[in-house]
Amino acid sequence: MKFLIINGPNLNLLGKREPGIYGENTYESLCKRLKDFAAAHDSQLDCFQSNHEGAIIDAIHGADGVYDAIVMNPGAFTHYSYAILDALKAVDVPCIEVHISNVHQREEFRHKSVTAPACVGQICGLGLYGYEAAIRYFLEENGRP
Ligand code: DQA
Numbered sequence: 001m002k003f004l005i006i007n008g009p010n011l012n013l014l015g016k017r018e019p020g021i022y023g024e025n026t027y028e029s030l031c032k033r034l035k036d037f038a039a040a041h042d043s044q045l046d047c048f049q050s051n052h053e054g055a056i057i058d059a060i061h062g063a064d065g066v067y068d069a070i071v072m073n074p075g076a077f078t079h080y081s082y083a084i085l086d087a088l089k090a091v092d093v094p095c096i097e098v099h100i101s102n103v104h105q106r107e108e109f110r111h112k113s114v115t116a117p118a119c120v121g122q123i124c125g126l127g128l129y130g131y132e133a134a135i136r137y138f139l140e141e142n143g144r145p
Contacts, residue, residue, distance in 0.1 A: 001041075001142055003135060004067040004093075005034055006059055007049040008075030014100075021101050023127055030128055037132055041139055053081055060087040068142070070095040071134040078103075078113045088118035096134035099124035 007027070010017055015026035025033075031047040038045035046067075048059045056077065063070055070093050077084050078097070088095055095118065102125030103110040116122045121137075123130040 001038075001043040001068045001138060001144065002066070003034075003038055003043060003045040003138070004059070004063045004070045005031070005045060005047045005131060006056060006070060006072040006074075007047070008056055008073060008077045009051040011073060011075055012049050012051070023100070025128055030131065033128070034131055034135065037135060041135075041144065043135075043139070043144075045135075053077060053083060057083055057087040060084070060091055060093075063093045064091040067093055069093060069135075069138040071098055071131055071138075072096070072115075072119075073098045073100065073131075074115050078115050079109055080114060082114055085115050085118050088115065094138070095119045096137065097122040098130040098134055100127055100130060101125060 012027050014022055014030060015024055027049060034047065035045050050056050072095055074081065074084055097113065097116050097119045113122060123133055126133060
């Protein structure tokens with residue numbers, strides 16, 4: 001399978017950004033871990049990160065017909081980007097939304113995801129493992145254990 005991992009604003013600062021919440025592993029180490037995991041499962045995986053809403057929308061559009069699945073952590077855009085919601089609805093690529101932290105244990109504004117309705121499902125609070133769990137789901141759904 002071909003996977004596109006999309007990370008939104010501030011996730012490039014993983015490892016440095018609020019490590020008590022997001023952990024000490026860097027964005028680069030996350031990408032390496034996911035690429036290695038995909039390769040071990042006969043799959044291909046690209047990582048994309050942007051702090052800009054339009055660039056994320058372009059990446060979603062570009063995934064259509066190219067990738068089999070998207071795993072996306074939209075960062076704070078989760079809570080207010082109707083444009084990302086619409087982009088997910090416009091393409092034919094299934095997406096799982098991932099949050100590193102348990103957003104429901106945090107501020108009220110993080111409890112609502114406007115983007116999750118366009119996703120197969122949402123994973124939160126499992127740390128970086130959440131991305132791998134999403135990939136595992138898609139592999140299993142596609143009959144590749
Ligand atoms: C996050 C949770 C969001 O509320 C926050 O704005 C982020 C990261 C997470 O991975 O837990 O940037 O998506």
